[in-house]
Amino acid sequence: MDNQPLAYLMRDFLESEEGRPVRILSEYLEPLRRFRQHNIQDTVVFFGSARMHSRDWARRALAETLKQHSHGTAEEEAAIARSRRAVDWARYYEDARQLAGMLTRWSLTLGAEHERFVVCSGGGPGIMEAANRGAREAGGKTIGLNIRLPFEQGVNPYVSPGLHFEFHYFFMRKFWFAYTAKALVVFPGGFGTLDEMFEILTLAQTEKLSKQIGVLMYGREYWDQVLNLRPMAEWGAIAESDLALFRFADTPGDAFEYLKTHLVEHHLEPASAQEGQAPGLARTRG
Numbered sequence: 001m002d003n004q005p006l007a008y009l010m011r012d013f014l015e016s017e018e019g020r021p022v023r024i025l026s027e028y029l030e031p032l033r034r035f036r037q038h039n040i041q042d043t044v045v046f047f048g049s050a051r052m053h054s055r056d057w058a059r060r061a062l063a064e065t066l067k068q069h070s071h072g073t074a075e076e077e078a079a080i081a082r083s084r085r086a087v088d089w090a091r092y093y094e095d096a097r098q099l100a101g102m103l104t105r106w107s108l109t110l111g112a113e114h115e116r117f118v119v120c121s122g123g124g125p126g127i128m129e130a131a132n133r134g135a136r137e138a139g140g141k142t143i144g145l146n147i148r149l150p151f152e153q154g155v156n157p158y159v160s161p162g163l164h165f166e167f168h169y170f171f172m173r174k175f176w177f178a179y180t181a182k183a184l185v186v187f188p189g190g191f192g193t194l195d196e197m198f199e200i201l202t203l204a205q206t207e208k209l210s211k212q213i214g215v216l217m218y219g220r221e222y223w224d225q226v227l228n229l230r231p232m233a234e235w236g237a238i239a240e241s242d243l244a245l246f247r248f249a250d251t252p253g254d255a256f257e258y259l260k261t262h263l264v265e266h267h268l269e270p271a272s273a274q275e276g277q278a279p280g281l282a283r284t285r286g
Contacts, residue, residue, distance in 0.1 A: 027172035031165050035180070038162060041114035042267065043143060043180045044103060044259065046096060047196050048127025048187030048218075051089075054097075058083075058090040092187050092219060093130040099185065099218075099252040100134030100142075103259060108140055110268070115141055117182060117263055122146065122173075123155045123164060127187045132158035145173050174199055182267045183214040183259050186246075188222040204245050205238070214262035215246035216255055223248065 013019050053061070062083040069076035100119045107117040119135035121128035123144025135142035136158040144159035147167050155164050167173040178200060186197045203209050217223050232238045249255035 024169060024172060027167055027169055028175070031176055034162060034165070038141065039115050040118055040141070040143070040163075040180065041112070041116055042182045043118045043120040044183045044185065044263075045177050045181045046100065046119060046121045046127060046131035046185045046187065047189060047193045048092065048096060048130075049189040049193060050122075050124050050126035050128060051190075052093045052126040052130070053086065053090055054093050054130070055087065055090040058087040062087055089188075093127065095218065095252050096127050096130035096185075096187055097134035097137075099255050100131040101138040102252060102256045104135040104138035104140035104142075106256075106260060108138070118143055120145065120177070120181070123159055125156055127189065129156035129158060131185075132156055136160065145176055147173050178203055178209065181213055182211065182263055183216065185216045185218055185255065185259070187218045188226075194227075201245055205242055212262070212266040214259060214266075216258055217246050217248050218250070218255055220248050220250055
């Protein structure tokens with residue numbers, strides 16, 4: 001009898017082109033197993049730029065920039081301007097942190113059998129860090145769905161132990177953003193934020209989600225400059241009703257009130273209506 005290993009223990013096979021379906025399935029089944037172990041029923045997902053920092057960090061960086069750039073050249077003035085913008089940009093970090101804390105403290109009062117409305121992010125820096133940080137500071141669990149990229153930083157330190165997930169495939173990471181989400185909060189961000197936001201809006205528009213998902217755009221000052229979807233309705237590319245798939249907010253308090261109202265109205269069913277449901281696992285259609 002030779003020492004030929006079992007196929008599912010062969011690393012060269014698992015990492016081969018032929019092993020890709022197994023790797024894809026693993027990125028579905030392994031998170032599913034851990035969500036059940038941690039009793040996660042559903043989430044509120046935060047999207048936004050990875051390039052933001054806390055207000056304290058941004059102010060320290062500005063002070064250091066002012067100290068180092070005192071000659072008044074055009075290049076130095078540009079550096080100072082970027083540092084000042086980073087301080088202004090930091091308000092969104094602080095707002096995301098505060099909102100995630102408010103949402104988590106409220107969810108912990110619900111007395112639910114399962115973990116409800118757990119704050120979830122992409123697990124990286126910026127708004128992702130702020131959301132995980134706010135939820136962790138409030139005493140709740142918080143999830144990080146990180147994507148393995150050569151130029152990205154690792155997971156932020158505020159993701160709860162056991163709820164840090166690493167993905168190779170973008171589409172499996174997006175699946176897990178949508179699968180358990182009951183609401184989505186979109187802070188100012190770039191291409192990745194827009195990609196993730198439109199993925200969710202498309203699923204909602206085409207009724208591929210089996211539940212009502214609330215989409216909140218945070219920061220009208222930013223989004224009014226970046227995103228104007230009304231011409232799409234005027235040209236007939238989307239229905240007028242599609243513009244009601246999302247709302248705007250400019251303060252953590254207003255955002256929290258919208259989220260709480262949405263979650264209570266659509267997702268806090270009587271206990272009898274939840275009997276027999278699998279924990280974790282709001283279902284998608286198909």
